[in-house]
Amino acid sequence: MTTTLRAAKKSIGHIILWVYLIIILYPFLFVLFSSVKSDNQEIASNPFGIPSTFHIENYYEAWVNAKISVYFFNSLYIATLCSIVSVILASMASFAITRMRYWKTSKGMYQFILIGMLIPGNALLLPIFIMLKDAGILGTHLALIIPYTAGAIPFTVIILSAFMRSLPGELEEASVMDGLSAKGIFVRIILPITVPALVTVFIVNFIGNWNEFLMANFFISTDELRTLPVGMVGFRDIYNTNYAQMSAGIVYSVVPVMIIYAVLQKQIIEGLTAGSVKG
Amino acid sequence: MNKALRKPWTYVLFLLPVLLLYVLFFIYPMIDAFEKGFTKWNGIGAAQFNGIKNFDRALTDDKFWNSVKNNGYFILFSVFVQVPIIIFFSLLISNVKKLQGLYKTVVFIPSVMATAVIGILWSFIYEPDIGLLNIILTKLGMQPVMWLSEPKWAMFSILITNAWQWTGWYVVMVLAAILSIPKEIDEAAVIDGANGFQRATKVTVPLIMPIISVVIMLSIAGAMKAADIVIVMTKGGPGGATDVMATYLIKYGITNVKYGYGNAIAVLIFVFTLILTVLYQWLIARRSERIEYE
Numbered sequence: 001m002t003t004t005l006r007a008a009k010k011s012i013g014h015i016i017l018w019v020y021l022i023i024i025l026y027p028f029l030f031v032l033f034s035s036v037k038s039d040n041q042e043i044a045s046n047p048f049g050i051p052s053t054f055h056i057e058n059y060y061e062a063w064v065n066a067k068i069s070v071y072f073f074n075s076l077y078i079a080t081l082c083s084i085v086s087v088i089l090a091s092m093a094s095f096a097i098t099r100m101r102y103w104k105t106s107k108g109m110y111q112f113i114l115i116g117m118l119i120p121g122n123a124l125l126l127p128i129f130i131m132l133k134d135a136g137i138l139g140t141h142l143a144l145i146i147p148y149t150a151g152a153i154p155f156t157v158i159i160l161s162a163f164m165r166s167l168p169g170e171l172e173e174a175s176v177m178d179g180l181s182a183k184g185i186f187v188r189i190i191l192p193i194t195v196p197a198l199v200t201v202f203i204v205n206f207i208g209n210w211n212e213f214l215m216a217n218f219f220i221s222t223d224e225l226r227t228l229p230v231g232m233v234g235f236r237d238i239y240n241t242n243y244a245q246m247s248a249g250i251v252y253s254v255v256p257v258m259i260i261y262a263v264l265q266k267q268i269i270e271g272l273t274a275g276s277v278k279g
Numbered sequence: 280m281n282k283a284l285r286k287p288w289t290y291v292l293f294l295l296p297v298l299l300l301y302v303l304f305f306i307y308p309m310i311d312a313f314e315k316g317f318t319k320w321n322g323i324g325a326a327q328f329n330g331i332k333n334f335d336r337a338l339t340d341d342k343f344w345n346s347v348k349n350n351g352y353f354i355l356f357s358v359f360v361q362v363p364i365i366i367f368f369s370l371l372i373s374n375v376k377k378l379q380g381l382y383k384t385v386v387f388i389p390s391v392m393a394t395a396v397i398g399i400l401w402s403f404i405y406e407p408d409i410g411l412l413n414i415i416l417t418k419l420g421m422q423p424v425m426w427l428s429e430p431k432w433a434m435f436s437i438l439i440t441n442a443w444q445w446t447g448w449y450v451v452m453v454l455a456a457i458l459s460i461p462k463e464i465d466e467a468a469v470i471d472g473a474n475g476f477q478r479a480t481k482v483t484v485p486l487i488m489p490i491i492s493v494v495i496m497l498s499i500a501g502a503m504k505a506a507d508i509v510i511v512m513t514k515g516g517p518g519g520a521t522d523v524m525a526t527y528l529i530k531y532g533i534t535n536v537k538y539g540y541g542n543a544i545a546v547l548i549f550v551f552t553l554i555l556t557v558l559y560q561w562l563i564a565r566r567s568e569r570i571e572y573e
Contacts, residue, residue: 089300120548
């Protein structure tokens with residue numbers, strides 16, 4: 001009797017979890033179905049069902065006429081560039097902080113950068129806006145590229161320092177014996193071993209930059225330079241009468257992240273949760 | 280022993296770019312906000328010092344306090360509604376063996392999505408005529424609800440969307456903590472005759488108090504940060520009903536070019552966040568840290 005009771009409890013657990021999964025996944029499915037429906041009327045009359053006819057042209061309209069393609073490549077370029085640069089710079093700094101152990105200020109430097117995790121980002125929005133305005137780069141892609149690169153630094157340094165600290169010290173002692181310089185140790189010894197951590201921080205930064213909205217919304221004013229999240233919001237505001245096309249736009253914004261997540265979920269979860277716990 | 284690792288300029292060279300960016304985009308803006316918050320400045324010409332006038336204006340403005348109150352709703356909802364749900368689902372997932380990986384993977388999905396896109400997706404779901412929610416309500420014979428345009432529903436609708444986005448992220452964090460508890464502890468409880476509910480409340484939850492404490496702290500930090508979801512879904516409306524401190528700052532500081540006043544709001548965001556962090560450390564974190572695993 002107890003075994004049936006336990007089995008019943010187990011299946012109740014699974015049922016509750018499936019309800020949760022449906023609540024998570026159904027909105028995506030709703031949008032996916034809506035994206036190939038003919039018009040609002042079909043969405044309203046048949047909200048749950050598979051569309052009667054497939055209107056793939058919604059995707060064409062969104063991609064070309066609504067300029068989703070422009071926003072998409074702006075986002076891709078900015079997110080990739082910023083993530084690469086911040087990972088390179090942060091790995092250099094983490095190397096200095098953790099491996100140059102004759103250096104007395106190493107711990108203080110680490111804690112100084114750690115403060116960045118505690119500063120509420122929203123409060124920095126206006127002073128950075130003014131600073132970029134004074135520098136004359138407000139409204140250009142640089143107005144996102146530099147703050148995105150800088151913004152990722154505390155998190156990236158924390159993760160990379162933690163990783164580098166765990167590497168045995170004998171490694172570079174041996175390399176010094178072999179006559180390598182600090183630069184040589186960094187490039188030939190430390191970087192290759194750090195690759196898994198570098199991939200993690202790159203992906204997490206990429207997703208963060210790809211998704212960023214506030215700066216992208218207020219620091220860029222020309223349509224041609226907008227990133228995907230901001231472009232999507234503008235697109236909704238203009239085309240909010242055509243939900244089928246709007247759904248196609250949402251699919252474009254969601255799919256790349258879904259693919260990255262499907263392939264690299266372990267690194268992403270580790271990176272995001274590690275970054276948050278330290279903060 | 281070796282010269283290469285002792286040269287101070289090598290450190291400087293490795294650190295310089297990061298330090299430069301960090302000071303320029305974290306430390307300097309913070310100091311700048313504190314300085315400009317005490318001025319009247321529209322961005323043209325020099326900023327004029329005007330003492331605590333900006334702060335006085337903000338703290339006597341009902342609209343500002345309304346935005347503070349809405350940040351408060353975010354905090355209350357995350358701590359008292361979301362956190363219990365997070366613990367419940369983490370316990371549930373940790374207890375199943377079949378499909379555990381699937382549950383963990385799927386619940387995390389919304390956390391990697393852009394908040395802006397999730398805001399758009401949910402605005403569609405909340406849409407009065409063809410949105411999913413009202414279609415369900417009408418099919419059940421109930422009255423449709425103006426989710427985002429009625430003041431009494433707008434904040435609630437945003438809180439639901441926000442919870443939908445972030446619950447899974449915290450579930451994965453708590454789940455990791457539960458799974459790292461040594462099996463023997465739970466087995467011992469089973470031998471002592473504890474049932475599932477007793478094991479959860481008397482054994483597992485006390486053991487994961489430190490991570491729950493972290494989750495609460497992060498929820499509070501997240502609640503103070505919320506702004507993009509509000510801008511995308513309601514732009515602070517209807518009539519300021521969903522404004523939070525950050526959207527209030529944007530309205531005055533950026534849209535209306537009141538830099539002095541905007542920076543004063545930025546300072547207030549710093550101060551409020553700091554007060555919450557200190558209060559939290561003092562009231563809760565200090566207590567929960569005392570519970571040790573062994």
